[in-house]
Amino acid sequence: MKKSILVVDDMELNRAILCEIFRQDYHMIEAENGEEALECIKGKENELAAVLLDIVMPVMDGFAALEKMNQTDFTKKVPVFLITAENTEESTIKGYEMGVMDVIGKPFVSHIVKRRIESVIELFHIRDKLSKKVDIQERELDEKRKELESLNRALVETLATAIEFRDCESGDHVRRIHDFTLFFLNKMEFSKDMNEVQKEEIATAAILHDVGKIAIPDNILNKPGKLTSEEFEIMKSHTVQGCELLERIPEITHHPIYKYAYDICRHHHERWDGRGYPDGLAGEEISMWSQIVALADVYDALTTDRVYKKAFTHEESLRMILNGECGQFNPMLMETLRDLSEEIKAMLLNRIKK
Numbered sequence: 477m478k479k480s481i482l483v484v485d486d487m488e489l490n491r492a493i494l495c496e497i498f499r500q501d502y503h504m505i506e507a508e509n510g511e512e513a514l515e516c517i518k519g520k521e522n523e524l525a526a527v528l529l530d531i532v533m534p535v536m537d538g539f540a541a542l543e544k545m546n547q548t549d550f551t552k553k554v555p556v557f558l559i560t561a562e563n564t565e566e567s568t569i570k571g572y573e574m575g576v577m578d579v580i581g582k583p584f585v586s587h588i589v590k591r592r593i594e595s596v597i598e599l600f601h602i603r604d605k606l607s608k609k610v611d612i613q614e615r616e617l618d619e620k621r622k623e624l625e626s627l628n629r630a631l632v633e634t635l636a637t638a639i640e641f642r643d644c645e646s647g648d649h650v651r652r653i654h655d656f657t658l659f660f661l662n663k664m665e666f667s668k669d670m671n672e673v674q675k676e677e678i679a680t681a682a683i684l685h686d687v688g689k690i691a692i693p694d695n696i697l698n699k700p701g702k703l704t705s706e707e708f709e710i711m712k713s714h715t716v717q718g719c720e721l722l723e724r725i726p727e728i729t730h731h732p733i734y735k736y737a738y739d740i741c742r743h744h745h746e747r748w749d750g751r752g753y754p755d756g757l758a759g760e761e762i763s764m765w766s767q768i769v770a771l772a773d774v775y776d777a778l779t780t781d782r783v784y785k786k787a788f789t790h791e792e793s794l795r796m797i798l799n800g801e802c803g804q805f806n807p808m809l810m811e812t813l814r815d816l817s818e819e820i821k822a823m824l825l826n827r828i829k830k
């Protein structure tokens with residue numbers, strides 16, 4: 477399909493000469509001034525191959541028309557050429573500064589005009605094809621990236637769910653930890669500078685918080701009664717065991733999720749007052765994401781049936797956490813927990829309905 481060239485000149489003879497030069501290969505459109513030209517180009521970026529624009533015209537001159545074109549980035553999509561008898565250095569510089577591709581002086585030499593303009597049209601055509609090809613490749617890469625991320629997430633969930641089955645859980649626990657972690661990351665001030673990818677990486681890493689339980693014997697992991705001090709020490713080791721397991725998967729050590737998963741595995745049982753384990757970290761020594769996962773883990777444990785207890789209500793669970801019955805948490809986290817209590821309760825009720 478032929479593209480069009482718009483010739484803008486108040487002199488009919490000049491328009492006729494230019495139209496004759498290109499008529500064989502292009503549809504020719506004519507305008508007598510800048511105002512008519514702007515009407516002609518409206519919504520026609522994909523149809524136009526070029527615009528040949530005189531400078532000195534009545535109603536609206538070429539530079540005024542160019543200024544309007546630049547407001548819509550038209551000159552980035554369609555090559556514009558100045559055609560003028562006043563081929564001064566000043567007008568040439570001004571034209572280039574305003575985005576024209578070339579300045580062609582009058583009178584016209586047909587074969588030179590044709591060669592100069594068609595060369596630029598071809599360059600724009602090639603650039604457009606390359607740009608579209610790059611866009612297609614970027615979309616394909618983005619789709620493959622999303623597919624790979626989805627696969628990675630599925631593998632992480634499968635591994636974590638397999639461990640949850642050993643812990644007499646359905647596998648929903650790890651998904652709830654993911655959702656709770658992401659919920660807090662989206663609400664808290666400390667994460668306001670994080671992008672969505674970082675937040676999702678942390679939430680995905682949270683799924684692996686108990687991966688070390690794979691090394692805990694069943695008789696301890698699923699014991700319905702209270703653990704002995706020796707059994708509790710073995711249970712506590714799941715934090716370190718999880719890190720050792722992650723270290724044995726070299727393929728993931730370069731991934732951003734790894735550093736979050738490692739930290740969360742080791743420190744999601746640390747407490748604000750330093751009475752947690754395994755390292756006895758206190759206060760801001762504990763990363764905020766590990767603190768969030770710790771809170772998510774405790775809240776989910778309280779509001780879910782376990783082999784050793786029935787689920788507590790949302791209200792009772794909040795009371796126990798805020799009173800320090802489950803260990804001390806960051807006061808800022810506690811304030812956020814109070815402020816978001818109703819939203820968290822809605823999440824719990826929605827979970828129960830399902």
